[in-house]
Amino acid sequence: MCGISGSYGFGVDAEGIARRMNSALAHRGPDGEGLFTDGQTSLAHRRLAIIDREHGAQPMTTADGRYTIVYNGETYNYLELRAELEGLGRTFRTDSDTEVLLQAHVEWGTAAYDRFNGMFAFAIHDAQTGTVTVARDHFGIKPLYYWIDETAADGPQVLFGSEIRALLAAQRFEAAPDDRAVYRYLKYRVQDDDAQTFFRGVRRLMPGQVLEISAAGTSITPFTSLQEELREIAARPSRPYSAEVVDEYRGRFHEAVRLRLQSEVPVGTSLSGGLDSSAVAAVIARHLREQPQDESFSAVGARQNTFSAVFPNSSNDEERYVDALLEENTGQITSHKIHPQPETFLEDVRDFVRTQEEPIISTGPYAQYAVMREASEHVTVLLDGQGADEMMAGYNPYFYVYLRQLRRQKRFKELASEVVGSRDILRKLARTKYSGRTSVPIEALLNSGFVAEHSSEKITSVQDDLKERLLEDTFRSSLPSLLRYEDKNTMRFSIEGRVPFVDKELLKFLFSLDESAIIHDGWNKRILRESMDGILPDAISKRRNKIGFTTPEGEWFRTIAPELMEIFASESFASRPYFDAPSVIALFEDYIAHPGNHGTMMFWRLLNVELWMRTFFDDPENSSRSLGDEAAADERAALAAASGAAATDGPGTTAAAGTGATADPASASAATDSEQPKSDYVANPDKQLDLVSDVDRRTWRRLPLQTELVARGDDLQTLVRERIERFAASLPTDVVPDGSPWYFVISEKIIAITQGRSWFTWEITPRPAAKVLSRFVTRTPAGIGLGDPTTMELAIKEVGLPRVVAASAAGAAGKIIGRKGLFYEVVGANVRAIDGPTPYSAFPSNVSAKLPPKDPDAVSASLSAAIRGADIPAALRDSFVGTVVMDANDIGRNVLGSDVSVPHERLEATFADNPLGQGRQRTPLAILVDLGAASQR
Incomplete structure (x- = not known):
C-alpha cells in the first residue's frame, strides 16, 4: 500500500x-519516497513496505530504461503471473508484485x-x-483522482x-466546490457514484478504467468487461444450489482470505461483530487452530x-457478538476493543x-477511523468485511x-x-415507513436558488432484478x-x-448460482x-x-448538541450558498427538544x-498538507475558532414549539439571499410590473414589496404601516x-x-386517517393543497373528519361524472386555502403548514385603517382604495378577503x-395600481 502521484505537461x-x-x-507511505521526471512527465511515490521490503522501492524502471511504474496496492495472483512471464522469457530482479505488474x-x-x-x-x-x-x-x-486541462497550448496538462x-498541493488550479455534487449529496445522499468529485474539475478514475496521456491528448477507456461478463454469467442456466456448492464457496472464500494474508509485516482483522467481518476472523482463527504451521498464515502470528x-449500553452496540466469536476461539485471538466517545x-472531527x-453519509465511518488509529499500534495490514452486503444482498431493501x-x-x-x-423484515421496513416521524424535505433547509438550479x-x-441491483x-x-x-x-x-469479499473470481462464482x-x-x-x-x-x-x-449517532448528537448548534448558528454557515440557516436552526432546536421526532443523518449532511x-x-x-503534519492539538478549539462569530447564548431565534416564529431578520436575510435588497419599484426576476387584465382590459401595475420575516404574535398593523411609509418616502412621481x-x-x-395559524411540520402529528386520505389528493410541486398528511390533518381539525370524508366521496363521484371541484365545494373555502410546506418559500413557510387566516375581511379593514393613519403624502392617502388578502401561486389565485367593493x-x-415572490425575494406584499383602460395607455 502506498501513495502515488504524477503530472504531465508542465515542463x-x-x-x-x-x-x-x-x-x-x-501519511500513505512512511517507509520511503521516490521521484521520477522525464520530459513532460513526473511520477512520485510514497511507500508503505509490505512485500519485498528490501528491494521493492519505487519508482521502478525496467532494465532497458524504457518503462517506469509507480504503484499503489496489492496483486494477489502475482506469483502465478510471474511464473507465466518467466515461462515467456521475462527475468526479475526483485520478489515484489510491483515488478510483476511492470513486466506484465x-x-x-x-x-x-x-x-x-x-x-x-498505478501509472506507467x-x-x-x-x-x-x-x-x-x-x-x-x-x-485515483485526476485533473485535466486540455486547453494548454502545448498539449494537455494533467x-x-x-x-x-x-x-x-500541485498549486496548478484553484480549489472550488462542485455545486452539483453538493446538491446530490444533500438531496439524495449519494457520493462516489460517478466520476465527478466534490471538487470542481477534479474527477475520479472509475473502476476498471485506464487513462492514457500523450502530447496528442487524453483518453479514458475500460480495460475490463467484468460487469458485462457478470451479466452474461447471470443469464446462463444457474447451477443448482446444493451442499457441494456450499462447500465450493467455503473453499473459494478461504482462498480469498489466504491470498490477502501475503505480507512481510503483521496482519490483523477488523471485527465489527457482524456476519461479514466475523466470517473473515473465524476462518483465520480456525486455520490457526487446525494448521498452525502453515507458512501462508505466518503474517498473522500465533494469535x-x-x-x-x-x-x-448503546442501542447499536455489537460487543456481545464480538464476545461470542472470541469465546469460540479462545487461544487464537487477541482482541482489542476501542471505545469511541x-x-x-x-x-x-476536523x-x-x-x-x-x-x-x-454519516458519522459511522468515524468508528472505523478510531479503530484504525488503535490498530496502527499493532499491525500494518488489516483485513475487513467490506463488499459482502453489496454482493449478497446484505441490506433489508434488497x-x-x-x-x-x-x-x-x-x-x-x-x-x-x-x-x-x-x-419480520417487511414489518420492520413498514414500521419505519409509517412510523409517524415527520419527514422534513431537505429542500426546506436549503437555499431556494440553489435548489432551483439543480x-x-x-x-x-x-x-x-436482484443481480442487476447488486451489480449497480x-x-x-x-x-x-x-x-x-x-x-x-x-x-x-x-x-x-484488504477486503477478501471484493474478489472478482468469488463474485463470478456467486453470479453463476441461482438467486x-x-x-x-x-x-x-x-x-x-x-x-x-460450524465455523461461526x-x-x-x-x-x-x-x-x-x-x-450511536443519535445519542452522540444529543450529547454534543450545543457544539453542533454553534456551527448551525455561525456566520460562516449562514453565508454559504447552500443552506437556509433559520430553517436548519428551527429544526435542530426541535430535535434537541424532541429527539424522537427526527433522525440525525440530514443534520450530519x-x-x-x-x-x-x-x-x-x-x-x-x-487542506493540501499531509495528514501526518497535523499537530495533535485540541481540534475542538480550532473548530470553534473557524466558526467565526458563532452565537454564544444559543441561536438568534424564538422558534419555540408552537410559535412558528423565526430567527433574527438580518441573519435570516443573510442565509437566504446575499444580494442587495430589492427596490420597491422594480419587478421580481422574470416578472413584469404591468399587466393588461383579461377580465376588464385595464392595465394594472404590481409593485412587490420586500419585507422582513414575520413571527407569531407580530403586530401586523404596525409592520404594514411602517412598510407603506418606507415605500412612499422615495416614491418616484x-x-x-x-x-x-x-x-x-x-x-x-x-x-x-x-395569527398563530401556522405550525412547523414537525409539530403536527397526522392521524392515520390523514395519512390515508392525503394519498388520494394530487400533490402539487409547490406543496399547496391536501396532498401532504400535515395539511390533511389541519383540514380535519378545521372542519372535522366526517366532512372531509364526505368531500372525498364527492370528489371521487365527480371524477366519475366528469365534474371537477366537488371536493372543495363540499369541504369549503377554508380548506381550499390550507397550505403545506413550500420549499421555495421563505422561512418559516418552507417548513410549516398553515390554515387560512381567520376573518380575512376584518384583517383587511384593520390594515386599511393602519395605512390611512400612516405618514404618507395626502394625495397618496386619498387615492388608496383598500386592502386585499390574496392567496396567489403559480397554479391559481383566490381572494380570501378584502374591504373593497371590486369583484x-x-x-x-x-x-x-x-408577480409576488415568497422565496428568496421575500415579497409577500404588493401595491396594486389601477392605471386605467388599456386602450388609453
Missing part, C-alpha cells in the same frame, strides 16, 4: 510539482490489467513514446494522485489480532473531515427488490414463500463509498486495508451463512439485525458540508400617477403566521402571472 515545473504532491501523501505491462500492454486479481492504482511511463498510462482496479478498491490533497469498536469525536476529503423480481417473473409460489420467510437532478435504481450497488451506488472510507481511514494511520443462494426463505447471504456452519457461532450466522461499524467547506476552502493551506386608485395586497401566509374576479385576474 520545467514538473519536479517541483512532484515534490509538493509527494509531500502531501507522506511490457509483455501484454493494457490487456494485462484484466488478468490482475487484487487492488491497484513509456520513455520511448513519452506517454503515461494510468489504471485503477476492477472494483475501485484503490483510489495531474493525478491517490488523494485529492495531492492535486491541490490473530482483532480490532473492534464497542459502545456499551462523542467528546473524542469533537476533538477529531482531522476526520480532512481524512475523508469529501463529505460522507428483499423488496427480490420480491418484485419474483412477481415480475410470475414465480408466485416462491414469492409467497419469501413473503412468509421475510415477514431541481432537474434525479436518482434512479434497479427495482425488480457493487460498482456504483454503495460499495464505492465504503471503499473510499476504508482507504482514507486506513491510510490516515499508514495501514493497508436462492443469495436470498432464500427470508434469509439473505444464504450461502455465506451456510458455509460458516449461531448467534452471528443466524443474526437478523444488521448494524456494522457505525456510531448539513454539518459535513459546512465542516468540509471550512477545511478545504476557508483554510486551503491546511410616475410610479403611482396622481389620482390613480391603488390597493394594498397581502399574502394570506404571513397573516396566518402572525374578486377582477382582483384575481390582476395576479394572473403571480
Whole structure:
C-alpha cells in the first residue's frame, strides 16, 4: 500500500510539482519516497513496505530504461503471473508484485490489467513514446483522482494522485466546490457514484478504467468487461444450489482470505461483530487452530489480532457478538476493543473531515477511523468485511427488490414463500415507513436558488432484478463509498486495508448460482451463512439485525448538541450558498427538544458540508498538507475558532414549539439571499410590473414589496404601516400617477403566521386517517393543497373528519361524472386555502403548514385603517382604495378577503402571472395600481 502521484505537461515545473504532491501523501507511505521526471512527465511515490521490503522501492524502471511504474496496492495472483512471464522469457530482479505488474505491462500492454486479481492504482511511463498510462482496479478498491486541462497550448496538462490533497498541493488550479455534487449529496445522499468529485474539475478514475496521456491528448477507456461478463454469467442456466456448492464457496472464500494474508509485516482483522467481518476472523482463527504451521498464515502470528469498536449500553452496540466469536476461539485471538466517545469525536472531527476529503453519509465511518488509529499500534495490514452486503444482498431493501423480481417473473409460489420467510423484515421496513416521524424535505433547509438550479437532478435504481441491483450497488451506488472510507481511514494511520469479499473470481462464482443462494426463505447471504456452519457461532450466522461499524449517532448528537448548534448558528454557515440557516436552526432546536421526532443523518449532511467547506476552502493551506503534519492539538478549539462569530447564548431565534416564529431578520436575510435588497419599484426576476387584465382590459401595475420575516404574535398593523411609509418616502412621481386608485395586497401566509395559524411540520402529528386520505389528493410541486398528511390533518381539525370524508366521496363521484371541484365545494373555502410546506418559500413557510387566516375581511379593514393613519403624502392617502388578502401561486389565485367593493374576479385576474415572490425575494406584499383602460395607455 502506498501513495502515488504524477503530472504531465508542465515542463520545467514538473519536479517541483512532484515534490509538493509527494509531500502531501507522506501519511500513505512512511517507509520511503521516490521521484521520477522525464520530459513532460513526473511520477512520485510514497511507500508503505509490505512485500519485498528490501528491494521493492519505487519508482521502478525496467532494465532497458524504457518503462517506469509507480504503484499503489496489492496483486494477489502475482506469483502465478510471474511464473507465466518467466515461462515467456521475462527475468526479475526483485520478489515484489510491483515488478510483476511492470513486466506484465511490457509483455501484454493494457490487456494485462484484466488478468490482475487484487487492488491497484498505478501509472506507467513509456520513455520511448513519452506517454503515461494510468489504471485503477476492477472494483475501485484503490483510489485515483485526476485533473485535466486540455486547453494548454502545448498539449494537455494533467495531474493525478491517490488523494485529492495531492492535486491541490500541485498549486496548478484553484480549489472550488462542485455545486452539483453538493446538491446530490444533500438531496439524495449519494457520493462516489460517478466520476465527478466534490471538487470542481477534479474527477475520479472509475473502476476498471485506464487513462492514457500523450502530447496528442487524453483518453479514458475500460480495460475490463467484468460487469458485462457478470451479466452474461447471470443469464446462463444457474447451477443448482446444493451442499457441494456450499462447500465450493467455503473453499473459494478461504482462498480469498489466504491470498490477502501475503505480507512481510503483521496482519490483523477488523471485527465489527457482524456476519461479514466475523466470517473473515473465524476462518483465520480456525486455520490457526487446525494448521498452525502453515507458512501462508505466518503474517498473522500465533494469535490473530482483532480490532473492534464497542459502545456499551448503546442501542447499536455489537460487543456481545464480538464476545461470542472470541469465546469460540479462545487461544487464537487477541482482541482489542476501542471505545469511541462523542467528546473524542469533537476533538477529531476536523482531522476526520480532512481524512475523508469529501463529505460522507454519516458519522459511522468515524468508528472505523478510531479503530484504525488503535490498530496502527499493532499491525500494518488489516483485513475487513467490506463488499459482502453489496454482493449478497446484505441490506433489508434488497428483499423488496427480490420480491418484485419474483412477481415480475410470475414465480408466485416462491414469492409467497419469501413473503412468509421475510415477514419480520417487511414489518420492520413498514414500521419505519409509517412510523409517524415527520419527514422534513431537505429542500426546506436549503437555499431556494440553489435548489432551483439543480431541481432537474434525479436518482434512479434497479427495482425488480436482484443481480442487476447488486451489480449497480457493487460498482456504483454503495460499495464505492465504503471503499473510499476504508482507504482514507486506513491510510490516515499508514495501514493497508484488504477486503477478501471484493474478489472478482468469488463474485463470478456467486453470479453463476441461482438467486436462492443469495436470498432464500427470508434469509439473505444464504450461502455465506451456510458455509460458516460450524465455523461461526449461531448467534452471528443466524443474526437478523444488521448494524456494522457505525456510531450511536443519535445519542452522540444529543450529547454534543450545543457544539453542533454553534456551527448551525455561525456566520460562516449562514453565508454559504447552500443552506437556509433559520430553517436548519428551527429544526435542530426541535430535535434537541424532541429527539424522537427526527433522525440525525440530514443534520450530519448539513454539518459535513459546512465542516468540509471550512477545511478545504476557508483554510486551503491546511487542506493540501499531509495528514501526518497535523499537530495533535485540541481540534475542538480550532473548530470553534473557524466558526467565526458563532452565537454564544444559543441561536438568534424564538422558534419555540408552537410559535412558528423565526430567527433574527438580518441573519435570516443573510442565509437566504446575499444580494442587495430589492427596490420597491422594480419587478421580481422574470416578472413584469404591468399587466393588461383579461377580465376588464385595464392595465394594472404590481409593485412587490420586500419585507422582513414575520413571527407569531407580530403586530401586523404596525409592520404594514411602517412598510407603506418606507415605500412612499422615495416614491418616484410616475410610479403611482396622481389620482390613480391603488390597493394594498397581502399574502394570506404571513397573516396566518402572525395569527398563530401556522405550525412547523414537525409539530403536527397526522392521524392515520390523514395519512390515508392525503394519498388520494394530487400533490402539487409547490406543496399547496391536501396532498401532504400535515395539511390533511389541519383540514380535519378545521372542519372535522366526517366532512372531509364526505368531500372525498364527492370528489371521487365527480371524477366519475366528469365534474371537477366537488371536493372543495363540499369541504369549503377554508380548506381550499390550507397550505403545506413550500420549499421555495421563505422561512418559516418552507417548513410549516398553515390554515387560512381567520376573518380575512376584518384583517383587511384593520390594515386599511393602519395605512390611512400612516405618514404618507395626502394625495397618496386619498387615492388608496383598500386592502386585499390574496392567496396567489403559480397554479391559481383566490381572494380570501378584502374591504373593497371590486369583484374578486377582477382582483384575481390582476395576479394572473403571480408577480409576488415568497422565496428568496421575500415579497409577500404588493401595491396594486389601477392605471386605467388599456386602450388609453
